[in-house]
Amino acid sequence: MKYKNDVSFLVDKTLSLYEHQSSYNPNMPLWEFLYYADLYRKLIHRSERLYSKHLLKIPRPHYIVFYNGSEKDLEEKRRTLRLSDAFETDTGAGEYEWTATMININSGKNQSIMDSCHVLYEYAVFVAKIKRYRDSMELKEAIDLTVRECIEENILRDFLEQHRREVCDMCLTEFDEKKYEDVLREEGREEGLAEGRKKEVFMSVQEGDYGIVRGAQKLNLSVEEFEKEMSAAGYQIPIEV
Numbered sequence: 001m002k003y004k005n006d007v008s009f010l011v012d013k014t015l016s017l018y019e020h021q022s023s024y025n026p027n028m029p030l031w032e033f034l035y036y037a038d039l040y041r042k043l044i045h046r047s048e049r050l051y052s053k054h055l056l057k058i059p060r061p062h063y064i065v066f067y068n069g070s071e072k073d074l075e076e077k078r079r080t081l082r083l084s085d086a087f088e089t090d091t092g093a094g095e096y097e098w099t100a101t102m103i104n105i106n107s108g109k110n111q112s113i114m115d116s117c118h119v120l121y122e123y124a125v126f127v128a129k130i131k132r133y134r135d136s137m138e139l140k141e142a143i144d145l146t147v148r149e150c151i152e153e154n155i156l157r158d159f160l161e162q163h164r165r166e167v168c169d170m171c172l173t174e175f176d177e178k179k180y181e182d183v184l185r186e187e188g189r190e191e192g193l194a195e196g197r198k199k200e201v202f203m204s205v206q207e208g209d210y211g212i213v214r215g216a217q218k219l220n221l222s223v224e225e226f227e228k229e230m231s232a233a234g235y236q237i238p239i240e241v
Contacts, residue, residue: 008039015039015059020066021102022174024074028100029083032063065102066120068127077110078103122155130171143171202235212237 008017017035019028040058049056065081067074083098103110105120107128114121126146133142147164151157160167198219205215216226227237 010043010059013059014062015043016062016064018064018066020068022067022069024067024069024071026081027086028065028102029081029098030086032061032100033083033098036061036063063100065100066105067102068105068124070131074104076104119156122150125155126150140168140172143168198229198233202230202233205230206235206238208238 008015010016015036017032017039019032021028025031043058044050044056079102081100081102084096087096103113105113105124107124109124114124129146129149130142133145137145147160147168149155151160201215201218204210205212212223212226215230216223219226221229230237
């Protein structure tokens with residue numbers, strides 16, 4: 001996740017940017033919008049041209065995200081991500097739009113693209129093997145086995161033979177990062193549920209549905225800890241007679 005994995009190039013008045021993602025990110029159009037702003041700024045050498053009476057021509061943007069993650073709800077071959085989905089208010093159809101085209105490059109998807117770019121096809125096979133093997137063995141073993149098999153089957157053979165160590169390290173980082181993100185997401189969900197539970201108990205005690213002692217018991221806290229957290233959360237501690 002810490003490596004550079006994108007490329008931009010200017011060909012035939014089109015400024016193309018290709019990005020690779022192994023986890024779904026709905027904010028890619030915004031990221032792209034900001035990135036393109038920097039690219040266009042570098043292409044405009046004389047800023048005063050922006051104040052000219054003549055229209056300043058710029059290359060058209062062409063943004064592609066190659067996706068090979070495992071999210072179950074992203075099985076379609078292509079998805080168009082729109083900047084307008086992030087707007088807090090509706091600006092009207094087609095107004096102020098900026099898009100990113102996400103192409104699924106998991107094995108078996110977008111076969112026409114794979115047929116026209118054999119290296120991309122081989123990369124999809126390589127990633128699919130790691131995903132399949134890691135279900136039954138440790139990640140490092142799955143990566144090592146995948147690399148050996150791919151070399152034997154002439155899949156990314158030259159690259160793997162030259163950069164075997166770097167590829168293994170990259171894959172360990174990439175897949176461990178995904179697992180780490182999943183753990184954080186699950187922990188965040190559990191923390192959110194726990195926080196919601198706290199608020200529910202605090203509100204019930206404040207409204208007199210039951211007393212402080214029972215509220216502390218529901219949250220497995222001492223009475224002193226309960227009162228401290230309830231007060232810190234901005235709730236009024238009732239005076240019990």
